[in-house]
Amino acid sequence: MSARTSLTADTSYATGVSVRFSRRLSRVVTYLLLVGTSVCFLIPFAWLIVSAFKTSDEIFVYPPIWWPEHWRWENFVQALTTLPFGRYALNSILIAVINVVGNVVSCSLVAYGFARFRFPGRRILFMVLLATMMVPSQVLLVPQFVLFHELGWTNTFLPLTVPAFFGSAFYVFLLRQFFMTLPLELEEAAKIDGAGSLRTFLTIVLPQVKPALTAVAIFSFQGAWNDFLSPLIYLNDPTKFTLQLGLAQFQGTYHTEWNLIMAATVVVMLPMLAIFFAAQRYFIEGITMTGLKG
Amino acid sequence: MNTKHREALLGYLYISPWLIGFLCLTLGPLLASLYFGFTQYNLLSAPKFIGLQNYIHLLHDPDFWQSLYVTFYYAIFSVPLDLLVALGMAILLNQKVRLMRWFRTIFYLPAVLPPVAVAILWNWILNPKYGILNRFLAILHLPQPQWLVTPQWTVPSFIVMSVWGVGTWMITFLAGLQDVPVNLYEAAIIDGASVLKKFWYITLPMISPVLFFNLVMGVIAAFSFFTQAFVMGSGYGGQGAGVNNAGLFYALNIYIQGFSDLNMGYASALAWVLFLIVLLLTLLIFKSSALWVYYGGERE
Numbered sequence: 001m002s003a004r005t006s007l008t009a010d011t012s013y014a015t016g017v018s019v020r021f022s023r024r025l026s027r028v029v030t031y032l033l034l035v036g037t038s039v040c041f042l043i044p045f046a047w048l049i050v051s052a053f054k055t056s057d058e059i060f061v062y063p064p065i066w067w068p069e070h071w072r073w074e075n076f077v078q079a080l081t082t083l084p085f086g087r088y089a090l091n092s093i094l095i096a097v098i099n100v101v102g103n104v105v106s107c108s109l110v111a112y113g114f115a116r117f118r119f120p121g122r123r124i125l126f127m128v129l130l131a132t133m134m135v136p137s138q139v140l141l142v143p144q145f146v147l148f149h150e151l152g153w154t155n156t157f158l159p160l161t162v163p164a165f166f167g168s169a170f171y172v173f174l175l176r177q178f179f180m181t182l183p184l185e186l187e188e189a190a191k192i193d194g195a196g197s198l199r200t201f202l203t204i205v206l207p208q209v210k211p212a213l214t215a216v217a218i219f220s221f222q223g224a225w226n227d228f229l230s231p232l233i234y235l236n237d238p239t240k241f242t243l244q245l246g247l248a249q250f251q252g253t254y255h256t257e258w259n260l261i262m263a264a265t266v267v268v269m270l271p272m273l274a275i276f277f278a279a280q281r282y283f284i285e286g287i288t289m290t291g292l293k294g
Numbered sequence: 295m296n297t298k299h300r301e302a303l304l305g306y307l308y309i310s311p312w313l314i315g316f317l318c319l320t321l322g323p324l325l326a327s328l329y330f331g332f333t334q335y336n337l338l339s340a341p342k343f344i345g346l347q348n349y350i351h352l353l354h355d356p357d358f359w360q361s362l363y364v365t366f367y368y369a370i371f372s373v374p375l376d377l378l379v380a381l382g383m384a385i386l387l388n389q390k391v392r393l394m395r396w397f398r399t400i401f402y403l404p405a406v407l408p409p410v411a412v413a414i415l416w417n418w419i420l421n422p423k424y425g426i427l428n429r430f431l432a433i434l435h436l437p438q439p440q441w442l443v444t445p446q447w448t449v450p451s452f453i454v455m456s457v458w459g460v461g462t463w464m465i466t467f468l469a470g471l472q473d474v475p476v477n478l479y480e481a482a483i484i485d486g487a488s489v490l491k492k493f494w495y496i497t498l499p500m501i502s503p504v505l506f507f508n509l510v511m512g513v514i515a516a517f518s519f520f521t522q523a524f525v526m527g528s529g530y531g532g533q534g535a536g537v538n539n540a541g542l543f544y545a546l547n548i549y550i551q552g553f554s555d556l557n558m559g560y561a562s563a564l565a566w567v568l569f570l571i572v573l574l575l576t577l578l579i580f581k582s583s584a585l586w587v588y589y590g591g592e593r594e
Binding site: 026027030031033034037038041042043044047048051059060061062063064106109110112113114116117118119120122125128129132134135136137138139140141142143144145146147149163165166167172197222225226228229232233243244247248251252258261262265268269272273275276277280283284287288 | 298301302303304305306307308309311312313314315316318319320322323324326327330337383386387389391397398399400401402403404406407408409410411414415416417418419421423424425426429432458462465466469489510514517518520521524525528544545548549552553558561562565566568569572573576
């Protein structure tokens with residue numbers, strides 16, 4: 001009897017050890033892989049930054065060196081003054097901010113309409129809305145250009161900003177998902193109190209979805225800020241260029257001065273990096289909401 | 295007016311911005327481009343109807359076939375590779391590790407950066423002589439390709455670069471993994487299932503809807519690939535299409551035809567072919583999804 005118990009105790013002890021060992025091993029492997037992947041993902045950033053500080057001679061050393069002899073801050077001054085980057089930045093900010101306003105206003109209205117009201121064709125229209133996400137933007141490029149050309153809007157910011165006021169499928173979908181989770185009681189109470197629909201929407205509903213609105217604001221800022229194709233086809237006047245156009249042009253003009261190109265690239269990346277670190281939570285919540293419920 | 299009608303009217307009012315936008319900025323242009331596809335149009339004079347000529351020309355146009363080849367080549371390798379890497383990273387992050395937020399930030403970060411900046415940075419990383427990638431390959435005694443300088447390495451260059459930007463897909467996978475009910479795994483552990491079996495019979499079916507979503511979006515993104523191609527190829531000649539048009543992506547070809555050469559009619563025909571290809575691929579993925587996408591009981 002006692003021998004039997006000690007035997008079972010022994011084997012379970014042995015399996016316990018092997019389980020613990022394999023667990024520890026798998027943890028070590030997990031961390032090794034995580035650290036290894038992180039290093040691979042960070043090296044391009046490191047390469048960008050050290051290159052931005054090198055002298056022209058250090059850029060073209062073979063084999064390449066990691067550390068610049070002394071860090072040349074002048075690269076940034078030189079890179080940013082050869083082209084009017086301040087002007088480009090102002091243009092980019094203006095376009096991005098108008099896009100944020102347009103998308104937040106239009107998409108929240110549309111999403112609320114789809115989430116809370118019953119009307120004939122609602123299901124089909126919502127399917128159509130989702131289907132528009134699957135139309136590659138290149139398909140609409142020529143006819144939209146023709147439309148804006150006929151309106152005399154080329155070489156202005158209008159083609160880059162006005163469309164935001166007509167909603168965007170991705171953001172409408174994201175906001176609708178949030179509206180659907182809200183309880184109806186508050187809206188019904190407001191209605192009984194005699195508040196109009198729009199007032200209820202603005203004062204009762206919207207404050208409850210602030211995180212989703214923030215996510216939409218951030219995504220549309222990112223979309224407008226990072227956009228290259230639309231500014232490329234609509235803007236010809238160099239004083240109207242956005243940062244992305246300016247950076248691409250800079251690469252084309254100074255195509256061998258990689259230290260200056262990298263310095264300009266760092267500066268163009270910085271605002272997105274800052275926004276990302278300040279609001280990472282909203283990026284992740286926004287993507288999670290749309291990706292999962294899709 | 296009764297409440298039902300009132301509600302419907304209000305509903306239409308709320309969605310009207312999108313409805314107007316859909317008609318004027320999506321459906322209208324879509325139909326307009328179908329029409330332009332049958333015309334010769336350079337923006338300066340009115341479109342001239344030429345029947346099927348654009349589509350016939352397209353069949354004999356080497357640039358069209360080249361762009362189709364480049365784009366399919368890129369999509370066939372980059373989409374599965376990127377999905378696999380994204381899923382792998384999400385699985386690593388889902389192991390209840392310390393500093394998970396830090397790792398997640400590092401993996402996701404490149405995905406939010408401007409594509410122009412990313413493309414320029416990679417142009418420099420991939421520099422055959424002075425770039426950092428070939429330096430590492432040299433240290434490891436591996437062959438050092440000429441990347442964007444040679445036609446046969448141009449598309450692989452873009453595929454390598456695309457792995458750096460898988461952050462968004464990784465986040466969706468991670469969210470999917472975190473949504474898998476823990477009791478499923480507990481039951482499997484009691485049954486003595488191995489790690490591989492747990493992954494194959496529990497994890498994969500449970501996240502298959504996310505995989506499906508990412509696959510559809512990934513295919514569409516691969517077929518719309520433009521900015522990086524334009525920015526990286528422009529240093530190597532051919533209106534941004536790289537050496538010997540080795541980087542002539544489909545979207546880039548549309549841009550060159552429409553906006554450099556002002557063949558708006560032909561560009562529209564090309565755009566419609568792209569639309570049909572993407573539509574067909576999306577339908578194929580949707581049809582096949584019945585076989586491999588698992589939806590939990592609560593879905594209709």
